[in-house]
Amino acid sequence: MLARLWRGRRIPLAWLLLTRQPVRLAVALAGIAFAGILMFMQLGFRDGLFEASITVHKQFDADLVLISPRTMSSIGMAAFPRRRLVQAMADPAVRGITPVHWNLLLWRNPDTRSTRSILTLGFEPGDPLFLDPALTEKARLLTEKGRVLFDEQSRQEFGPIAERFRAGEVVETELAGSRVRVVGLVAMGPSFGADGNLLTSRETFLSLMPQTPPGSIELGLIRLVPGADPEAVAERLRRLLPPDVTVFTKAAFEEFEKTYWRTSTAIGFIFTLGAAMGFVVGCVIVYQILYSDVSDHLAEYATLMAMGYPLPRLLGVVAREGLLLAVLGYVPAYLAGQGLYALVRSGTRLPVFMDPQRAWLVFGMILAMGMGSAALAMRRLADADPAEIF
Amino acid sequence: MREPAVEVQQLGHSFGRGATEVEVLREVNLRIEPGEVVLLTGPSGCGKTTLLTLVGALRQVQQGSLRVLGKQLHGADRATRQGLRRRIGMIFQGHNLLRCLSAEQNVQMGADLLHGLGYRSRRDRARQWLRAVGLADQLNQLPHDLSGGQKQRVAIARALAAEPQLLLADEPTAALDSRTGREVVELLQRLAKEQGCAVLMVTHDPRILDVADRLVRMEDGRLLAGGPSDPETAVIAYGGS
Numbered sequence: 001m002l003a004r005l006w007r008g009r010r011i012p013l014a015w016l017l018l019t020r021q022p023v024r025l026a027v028a029l030a031g032i033a034f035a036g037i038l039m040f041m042q043l044g045f046r047d048g049l050f051e052a053s054i055t056v057h058k059q060f061d062a063d064l065v066l067i068s069p070r071t072m073s074s075i076g077m078a079a080f081p082r083r084r085l086v087q088a089m090a091d092p093a094v095r096g097i098t099p100v101h102w103n104l105l106l107w108r109n110p111d112t113r114s115t116r117s118i119l120t121l122g123f124e125p126g127d128p129l130f131l132d133p134a135l136t137e138k139a140r141l142l143t144e145k146g147r148v149l150f151d152e153q154s155r156q157e158f159g160p161i162a163e164r165f166r167a168g169e170v171v172e173t174e175l176a177g178s179r180v181r182v183v184g185l186v187a188m189g190p191s192f193g194a195d196g197n198l199l200t201s202r203e204t205f206l207s208l209m210p211q212t213p214p215g216s217i218e219l220g221l222i223r224l225v226p227g228a229d230p231e232a233v234a235e236r237l238r239r240l241l242p243p244d245v246t247v248f249t250k251a252a253f254e255e256f257e258k259t260y261w262r263t264s265t266a267i268g269f270i271f272t273l274g275a276a277m278g279f280v281v282g283c284v285i286v287y288q289i290l291y292s293d294v295s296d297h298l299a300e301y302a303t304l305m306a307m308g309y310p311l312p313r314l315l316g317v318v319a320r321e322g323l324l325l326a327v328l329g330y331v332p333a334y335l336a337g338q339g340l341y342a343l344v345r346s347g348t349r350l351p352v353f354m355d356p357q358r359a360w361l362v363f364g365m366i367l368a369m370g371m372g373s374a375a376l377a378m379r380r381l382a383d384a385d386p387a388e389i390f
Numbered sequence: 391m392r393e394p395a396v397e398v399q400q401l402g403h404s405f406g407r408g409a410t411e412v413e414v415l416r417e418v419n420l421r422i423e424p425g426e427v428v429l430l431t432g433p434s435g436c437g438k439t440t441l442l443t444l445v446g447a448l449r450q451v452q453q454g455s456l457r458v459l460g461k462q463l464h465g466a467d468r469a470t471r472q473g474l475r476r477r478i479g480m481i482f483q484g485h486n487l488l489r490c491l492s493a494e495q496n497v498q499m500g501a502d503l504l505h506g507l508g509y510r511s512r513r514d515r516a517r518q519w520l521r522a523v524g525l526a527d528q529l530n531q532l533p534h535d536l537s538g539g540q541k542q543r544v545a546i547a548r549a550l551a552a553e554p555q556l557l558l559a560d561e562p563t564a565a566l567d568s569r570t571g572r573e574v575v576e577l578l579q580r581l582a583k584e585q586g587c588a589v590l591m592v593t594h595d596p597r598i599l600d601v602a603d604r605l606v607r608m609e610d611g612r613l614l615a616g617g618p619s620d621p622e623t624a625v626i627a628y629g630g631s
Contacts, residue, residue, distance in 0.1 A: 007508040011495050013488075020490035020532075303486040306448060307552065308476030308503055387448040 014320035017293065028289040029329045032366060035282025036333025037340065039275045039362045040354075044341055046271035048352035053192035053261045054254045055351065056119065059130045062098070063230045064088075064237065065253045066220035066245045073260040074119075075193035077102045077218040084245045085220035088237055093228035098127040101205045102218035104194065108174040109159040116157055119194035120148075120175070122205025128223070129199070134186075141183040142201040148175065152185040153349060154196025176208045189349060192261055220245075275365075282369045286325055290377035294318060298384050306386035315378050322374025326367045333366070334359065393460050395556050395588035396422040396445055402453035403440055414440045416611040418454070424555065427579055427589040429599055432608035438592045439560060441608070445590060446478055446558050447471040459555055476503050479549030479587070481559040481578070485541035487533040493520060493544045494529040500551035519547035523577060539570035546578050550585065557582055559591040568597055575601055 018025050053074070066085055070078035085097050101122035106115040123129050125139040138149055150171075152162035162185055165171050171182040175198070188197045206212055224233055230249045237247045248256060262268050294301070301314055337354060344352045403415040414437040422428050430438050443449045444456060444463070448471075451464040461474050479500075487496045497516035504512065520526060523543040533541055542562060549557060562578065563571030575591075579601040582589045591602075599605060607614040 007510075009509050010502050011491065011498055013491075013499075016490045016495070297489075299486065300488045303482070303488070304499070305472075306446065306475060306480050307500065307548075308472060308474075308478070310472055387443045 014317045014324060017297065017317070018321055018324055021293075024289065024293070025328075028286065028325055029332065031285030031289070032282055032325060032329025032369070033332040033336065035278045035285065035369065036330055036362055036366050037336050038278030038281065039365055040333060040337035040358070041340060041344075042271045042274035042278060043358050043361065044337070044344070044352045044354075045350070046268060046275075047355070047358065048344070048350040049192060049267055049271075050258045050261055051351045052190070054257050055189040055191040056121075056194070056197060057250075057254045057257055059132065059188060060221055060250065061128045061131045061223065062221035062250050063224040063228070064222040064234050065248050065250060066222065066237075066241075067248065067253070068218070069244065069246045071218070071246070073193065073264075074102075074191070074257055075104065079213065079216035079218055080220075080245050082215045082217045082220075084241050085217065085222070087241060088220070088222055091233060091236055091240065093224050093233045093236075094222055095225045096128070096223040098123060098129055098221040098223075099202075099217040100129070100219040100221060101202060101209075101212070103205075103209060105176040105198075105208060107158055107196070107198070109157065110161075110171065110173040111159050114157075115174075116195065118154070118158060118175075118196045118198050119191075120198045120200060120205065120208070122200050122202045125201050129221070135199075138184040138186060139199075142199070142204070144183075145201070145204055145207065146178070146180050147183040147200065147204065148180045149184045149186045149199040150182045151188040151190075151197035151199075153187055153189045155190055155349075158196045178208055180204070180208075189351075279365050279369060282366065283373055286322065286369055287373035287376055289325070290318065290321060290373050291380055293321065294377050294380045298380070301381060302384040302386045302388065305384060311381070314381060314384075318378050318381065319371065319374045322370035322377075323367075326370030329370075330363055330366050333362070337362075392424055394421050394457075395424045395426070395459060396420065396590065397457040398441075398445075398454070399456075400454040401441075401444065401451070401456055403437070403444060403449075404452065414611050415444075418611070418613055420606065420613060422556075422588050422590060424588050425583065425586045427582065427601060427603045428591070428606055429602035429604070430590060430592045430606050430608060431594065431599070434594075436608045437611040438608055442558055442560055442590065442592055445556075446480060447474045476552065477555055479552060479554035479557040481542075481545050481549050481557065481562045483561045483564045485533065485538075485545045485565075487541055487544055487548070489533055492530045492532055493525060493536065493540075496533070496544055497547045497551050500548040503552045515551055516547075519551045520544070522550075522581060523547045537570075538565050539567075539574060542566060542570075542574050543577065546574070546581070550581055550587070553585070555587055557587050557589045557591075559589065559593075561593055561595070562591065563593065563595045563598060568595075571595060572597060 068078035068080040082099050085099055088094055089097060103120055104117040105120045107118040108115050125142045129135060141147060142149065150161050161171055161182055165182055165185060172179060186199060190196060224230060234247045234249055304314060341352045341354055344350055398418055398420040401415055401418040404411050404413040406412050418441065432438050444451060445458055447458065447463055456463040458474060459477055461470060488499065491499065494516050497519050498512055501512040501515045517529065520529060523546055525540060525543055528536060528540060536544065563575060566574060575598040
């Protein structure tokens with residue numbers, strides 16, 4: 001079969017038409033690559049921003065979580081009775097629990113004296129909080145009151161805390177009106193709702209927030225015994241617990257947060273629109289190139305028709321040109337996308353990665369661009385009248 | 391008796407419609423036997439090219455009967471006409487080579503029309519034809535780098551590479567100087583004869599009339615002379631015009 005195809009091959013007319021005009025080809029590829037990069041960036045930002053909304057969520061050591069049904073997102077965590085978390089222990093599949101206090105508190109930059117809200121999590125230093133085992137060691141430093149662990153990836157606006165801490169200085173500043181001392185650094189990363197993060201003990205947290213009702217928490221982490229099905233246990237807990245708590249699997253908790261940002265902000269719309277603009281720009285460029293290419297070679301196409309080449313064969317040449325442009329233009333777009341993602345990651349700390357799904361999506365868009373433009377340019381071929389060339 | 395390559399009966403053709411209608415062909419009758427070389431002369435605008443495009447299955451027949459290579463073209467659909475074009479070689483006034491293809495690739499575009507041949511044998515045919523037209527050393531030149539005569543030779547090789555049974559040529563010497571024009575037409579005639587391919591050539595060039603088996607003159611959409619004629623007298627009769 002392959003041998004027959006190889007034997008039956010013909011002169012690669014589409015390839016030769018494109019490559020014998022290297023300048024035009026370069027312009028076309030630059031245009032397509034530009035459109036591709038635009039789409040990569042817009043979609044990358046969009047997904048990166050949504051992904052960034054759960055940087056903290058992903059780190060919790062939990063199979064299931066409890067939150068208040070009044071909670072809409074991480075920037076407005078409502079309280080619920082801590083008792084519910086303890087009740088969940090009744091299920092045989094539950095291995096352990098961690099109650100977590102969660103609030104945005106005002107942090108004073110020790111250099112500029114300006115304040116900014118920072119996400120503060122309060123937990124019992126002995127309890128597991130994050131999947132990263134490095135935290136267990138550092139959590140012990142929190143047992144003394146007024147101590148916090150500072151997220152070294154927090155934005156610069158909080159002050160050069162990490163640098164000064166590493167330099168061996170005693171870093172103290174004001175948090176929610178009380179003096180706290182940084183006793184260690186953790187790596188968490190800023191999220192959508194919070195520019196920076198702090199970890200502290202439950203005791204410190206409660207002293208910073210004296211108005212917190214006793215026995216109330218904002219987040220309950222539940223760890224299950226190995227082999228337990230989180231969905232099934234979540235269902236059992238939903239039946240067991242009164243409706244003043246919501247039970248989520250960890251994945252559903254993350255999705256809940258992303259959905260909030262997707263639906264309550266214009267981010268998705270804006271960046272999708274940006275990507276659509278890239279698509280349109282690319283379409284215009286490829287169409288222009290193909291149309292002028294067909295126009296320039298109209299006499300030659302007419303000659304081929306006069307020689308007895310059927311019209312579909314010639315349309316096939318234009319289609320192949322579109323396909324070649326799409327494939328050749330995608331390669332630089334992909335490579336530049338990778339490079340720019342790395343740049344964005346280092347510049348904004350947004351988790352923007354070239355995930356295969358998006359890579360395929362953009363490839364599909366570029367392909368549609370090439371083939372759609374080819375289909376439009378083909379109409380020009382209908383103007384080729386072989387009787388006119390005599 | 392063998393079927394004629396071209397048989398034209400009472401062919402008429404006009405352009406435009408209503409008040410602006412112009413009749414370009416009137417009651418044209420013409421018969422070309424297989425292997426015969428026929429030259430068509432006449433003043434500009436007398437309908438020669440229209441006749442050529444009709445015979446070449448490039449236009450729809452409006453009136454009369456036109457049989458080419460055994461196919462009736464009056465009322466023929468697009469597929470029939472396009473299939474027939476594969477069996478007709480065409481040589482144009484300009485060479486009409488594909489600019490982006492080398493000489494060899496251009497000729498191979500002709501050979502590619504043959505069914506059931508592998509890539510290599512089609513390429514070998516292309517090379518063989520280029521050798522036959524004396525361009526064995528210019529295989530990889532682009533049309534841009536070839537002289538006018540060389541380009542026209544490539545066009546001849548391309549037309550013949552598809553193994554046509556009928557060759558149509560529209561003033562193939564128009565863009566060439568007299569010596570090159572003469573060479574090209576002689577080459578064309580010799581190769582067509584070898585293939586047993588009938589030729590219908592439109593020309594204004596009096597120096598090449600002697601290559602014809604028969605001369606046909608056209609004026610105002612009508613054919614004046616038919617029937618076989620002696621090339622010698624033909625040159626005398628039309629040479630001065």
